[in-house]
Amino acid sequence: MLKLNISSIILIAALLINHSAAVAQAKSDTKAQQPNIIIILTDDMGFSDIGAFGGKFVPTPNLDRLAEGGLKLSQYYSAAPICSPSRVSLLTGMYPARWNFSTYLDNRKHNREAEQADFLDTSAPTIAKFFKAAGYATGHFGKWHMGGGRDVKNAPGFEEYGFDAHSSTYESPDPDKALTSTDWIWSEKDSVKRWDRTKYFVDKTLEFMAKSQGKPCFINLWPDDVHTPWVPRTEKEYTGKFPMNPQEEAAFKGVLKEYDVQIGRLLDGLKKMGADKNTIIIFTSDNGPLPSFRGTRALGLRGTKLSLYEGGTRIPFIISWAGHTPVNKIDEKSEVNSTDLLPSLAKMAGITLPSSFKGDGMDRSAIFYGKPGPREKEMFWEYGRNNIAFKYPKEPDKSPNLAVRDGDWKLLMNNDGTDVQLYNISKDKKESVNVANANPKLTNELKDKLMVWWNSLPKLGSK
Known part of the structure; x- marks a missing residue:
């Protein structure tokens, strides 16, 4: 029988401890190497609102900078032409009607008349649940509109959908008091003014990432710009109407200009913390514009928000991941749907989805890496x-x-x-x-x- 002295035992113990530490460090390094993911879901943005997609309303240098550093898709579609169901499609990777979502959520009477649920069932699969289970820190900052608000008081909390942290608007189960002083969508009494809301959500995003160092982050950055009411920052741009006249193009331009500034702050903030090289940024919209200013916000496509014509569902899409996605390219051939984001991003992050997940989308990660391809699914x-x-x-x-x-x-x-x-x-x-x-x-x-x-x-x- 092998005899070990005390020195040998101590040496073996030390080796085992070092080995365990190395394994733990390797696992930690692997997690650190997984990309952060930020999905910027703009509210009611038309296909051609921004310069990178032909927009001529105001210069959008920061959004154009994001496009120049990534890949644009000209045939990206939301699975619905209105906010609540379109958000469900992105979150679940499934057609929203499978969860009884057919239009925007309102009070219980409206929801019954629309033949839909009052909130998203917590048994629904969500991209946040999958990423959280894979070791990601998960946050939702911005509009929710998948349950809560008005007379729907029993909507489940964000944590039941897989989110570690959140800050949201009135149409959610837990509105941020800085944004909802009067228990409504927006008020002049809010401590965070309407024109500063996107700034507020960008700050929340950067703060969350700074606190989560050592873990990759999955974040929904879902501002409620550029949805009406349009209330620009400067007195010169703001006429004092409340809510703003939804047909007032000057007000829209002021909001879009400020929105672009805040996306620039996000990009600069990521670079400052050293996260710009390993963060997948997706920029898109939940549905088409309303009003469309005679179709000019959708590059002349037929229809608007609330319509199944192209103007209601075809929306701008940019994906950028330094060293992985193409630079300053446009894919005009590949058709991608909002239900595709869940399986595609999971693949890009090295996450294996459970066999029980039966989504409606497809893994289109090859498209995002720069390999255009036909869609094999309706x-x-x-x-x-x-x-x-x-x-x-x-x-x-x-x-x-x-x-x-x-x-x-x-x-x-x-x-x-x-x-x-x-x-x-x-x-x-x-x-x-x-x-x-x-x-x-x-x-x-x-x-x-x-x-x-x-x-x-x-x-x-x-x-």
Whole structure:
């Protein structure tokens, strides 16, 4: 039998301790090397609001700087043309109707009339839950609008969706008092004024990252700019109306100008703390603009927010990750959906999703690394379950209530089979020529696919 003296035992113990420490350090280093992720979800931003996408309202040098350092997609789509369901799609990687979301959340009466839930079910998978389970620090700073506010007092808290920290607006289960002094969306009495809200959320984001050093961060930075009411910073820009006249283009320009400044502060803050080289930044919007200023905010695309035409769902998209994503490039071919972000970002972060997750999106990380590719899966939309809660927009922006895109083709129709419209989006992105009658076989195939999808969706009370 091997005999060990005290010195040998001490030496072996020391070696084991050192080995354990090395293993722990290696695990820590691996986590530190995982990218931080910040999803900037702008509120109601049109496809061409910013310079990098053809916007001419005001210079947007900081957003253009982000675009120059990354990849732009010209065919990125929200899974819904309005805030609450579009946010659910991004958070869950699933079509929002699967969780009984069909329009914006309001009071309980409105939600019943719209045939939707009062808040997102906590059994829903979320990108924050997956990243938190993988060792990420998770934060949500900005608008929520997936439960809470008005007379919905029982909405679950942020932690039940996977977030370690949060600061949010009135339409959430835990509004930040600095933003909601009068228990409403915005007030002149708020300690953080309307024009400083994006600044406030940027500061919260940078503070959270500074406190979480040693762990990678996943952050939703979801400002409520550039949604109305538009209240610019300077007295010269602010006319004193409350809420601002939503048609007042000068007010919109002032808000957009300030928004760009704050995105610049975010980029500079990341660089100052040394996080700029290993942070994936995604910049996009929840849906199209309203008002659209005669279509100029959507580069002439048909429709607005609340519409399933391109102007309501096709939105700007930038992704930047130094040394990984292309620099100053645009992908005009690849179709990407908001449901794709969850599986794509998980892949980029080296996170294996559980086999139980049955999302509607696809891993499109190859697109983000600069390899354009066709979409092998249809995209579906719905907006307008009835005639009570879905009266807007008015003609000509009001669309049928269902849509599907399959390759170059997009078909819209009502769920009762009426008002069938077919467009070749690659040739007619402004959806000006309905070619349904000229393509009866294709039209019937897409109608069948759309109805199969529609009939597969749970309806309120059936889930």
